[in-house]
Amino acid sequence: MDFPKQYDVIVIGGGHAGTEASLAAARMGASTLLLTHNIETLGQMSCNPAIGGIGKSHLVKEVDALGGAMAEATDLGGIQFRVLNARKGPAVRATRAQADRALYRSAIRSILERQQNLEIFQQAADDLIVEGERVVGVVTNAGIRFRGKTVVITAGTFLGGRIHIGLDSHSGGRAGDPPSIALAERLRELPFRVERLKTGTPPRIDARSVDFSELEEQWGDTPTPVMSYLGSREQHPRQVCCWITHTNNRTHEIIQGGLDRSPMYSGVIEGVGPRYCPSIEDKVHRFADKDSHQIFVEPEGLTTNELYPNGISTSLPFDVQVALVHSIRGFENAHITRPGYAIEYDFFDPRDLLPSLETKFIQGLYFAGQINGTTGYEEAAAQGLLAGANAALRAQERDAWSPRRDQAYLGVLVDDLITTGTKEPYRMFTSRAEYRLLLREDNADLRLTEQGRELGLVSDERWHAFTEKREAIERERQRLQETWIHPNTPQAAAAESKLPQPLAREYNLMDLLRRPELRYSDVAPLKGEPVSDERVAEQVEISAKYAGYIDRQRDEIERLRAYEDTPIPADFDYSEVSGLSSEVKQKLGDTRPDTLARASRVPGVTPAAVSLLLIQLKKRG
Ligand code: FAD
Secondary structure (H helix, E strand, O other): OEEEEEEEEEEEOOOHHHHHHHHHHHHOOOOEEEEEOOHHHOOOOOOOOEEEOOOHHHHHHHHHHOOOOHHHHHHHHEEEEEEEOOOOOOOOOEEEEEEOHHHHHHHHHHHHHHOOOEEEEEOOEEEEEEEOOEEEEEEEOOOOEEEEEEEEEOOHHHEOOEEEEOOEEEEOOEOOEOOEOHHHHHHHHOOOOEEEEEEEEOOEEEHHHOOHHHOEEEOOOOOOOOOOOOOOHHHOOOOOOEEEEEOOHHHHHHHHHHHHHOOOOOOOOOOEOOOOOOOHHHHHHHOOOOOOOEEEEEEOOOOOOEEEEEOOOOOOOHHHHHHHHHOOOOOOOOOEEEOOEEEEEEEEOHHHEOOOOEEOOOEOEEEOOHHHOEOOHHHHHHHHHHHHHHHHHHHOOOOOOOOOOOOOHHHHHHHHHHHHOOOOOEOOOHHHOOOOOOOOHHHHHHHHHHHHHHHOOOOHHHHHHHHHHHHHHHHHHHHHHHOEEOOOOHHHHHHHOOOOOOOOOOEEHHHHHHOOOOOHHHHHHHOOOOOOOHHHHHHHHHHHHOHHHHHHHHHHHHHHHHHHOOEOOOOOOHHHOOOOOHHHHHHHHHHOOOEHHHHHHOOOOOHHHHHHHHHHHHHHO
């Protein structure tokens, strides 16, 4: 049957990419359909119920700055919040929240159900309607034909999904959900490069069977961090404790003894797993000299006894899982509620995508999330938002949009994927961004909200809150710049109590704030009224303290922008460049980038190597 309505955007899949894609398109005024297997699993976290962390919180905050749902749902569902790297510089600080799985899901569903221009339909998409080189719709497993100007596929780990526990395996999209086989076969008929990846999850444990007296407690931060720019602590549900325990030599012996029945080590699994989130058998095998690995024991929610033992993801046979869990301190009598497993799935080479995440071969067809070779909810959400926005832009006959690497982690993510592709599940790290000091989690709104407003992604409420904040930052900067402290006054004495030497002359408050010994809370009240909004104070402080570094990064961006326009001749001889390592020479020789900017993005090419190339290019004239 032909569905009677035609949509601007059809999104397949209601995971993290699909929900942000459909919300973004609908916010921009596109009539949008979200077609998903099961409405009950909208926003489901397949693995660890946690959002954020290093590199990932930056993406969450960028999605938030562009009006997305992930940060809001985290504030509504988060049961423990921490800032990681709190003692390090602001570039690498990252908010992480443990979430109540059910609260998070219901927050996402409620945001979806309130969104204008968005309709939801529960059924599997089995086929695409393609006319010439253009997608024009989707067919469901019941034969319903939905027509749409654009289609965004966000099928996650479901395409050709195969679940492994020991040497047993069966088809599945994740535990308890069917795989997507028909759609996977249809996509394999199209001219995309397809490969297999794998990921895994640990067994879950009943808290009533754990001896917590043996575990180390880990509480969240006080005051509690907040994820969304529009969020507040008052939205958070009850906060809870997490725990830490460790594997030991006995655990490792049990794992070694089970490797012959491991699907990974017996060659049953061919897909490559996530390097930075390896299974426990991988860790024990690869780091054989380590006699212990840390396990974070995290509650799955406020109304369940299930615990997530973060660090022992495994696809070993169930009897080995039981033995290894029982060998861990505090888990001696633990009852496993769900076995751990690995899943293998199809992903599509992201080098077949444009920066808008539209596929190069089929117009109007976009891919976002795990299907592009990434891993993680945050990476999926960010791509979903971008793909959904671009699908809406195409339907509205407007130009595509993609942020640059110096504007957003989203820009870094997409540029990495489409330029270099990936051979293993790609996750975000701050180290992937060359302009870390500019791309902080605290300033994602200042970087992106204005752009989001122009695109139509940002609501009036968010825009008003943002412009007020931006004006307040400017006002406070001006006040600090214009407020002077004179030597031998009570204000000078207050500042001097934290300084190694007395003030020799008059200083304005901004100068004082640049001193490493003084914080905003020391300087701002010396004269006049400090701001009460801690987020405004934070921006004023960071911009003062890091002004020199930030200016240097801006200069570098300008300089590198010129790299985009610096061609490398096709006959350029890399062996002539003195100082380049032979590895870099070989990689550049293999890739033969056509501009210096592209050369700089070839994996393994360091900023120092780029400088050497530039010198050589200048020598050649
Ligand atoms: P998903 O969240 O998988 O959502 C896909 C959605 O599409 C689902 O709602 C599904 O029902 C729907 N769907 C699929 N096909 C169709 C169709 N044909 N028609 C209609 N609907 C369809 N990430 C980490 O960062 N670390 C980890 O350790 C980790 N471990 C994982 C372990 C397991 C077992 C699994 C399954 C995933 C794991 N992940 C991990 C990955 C994480 O779950 C994903 O990165 C993230 O969920 C991807 O989001 P997504 O929106 O792309 O896909």
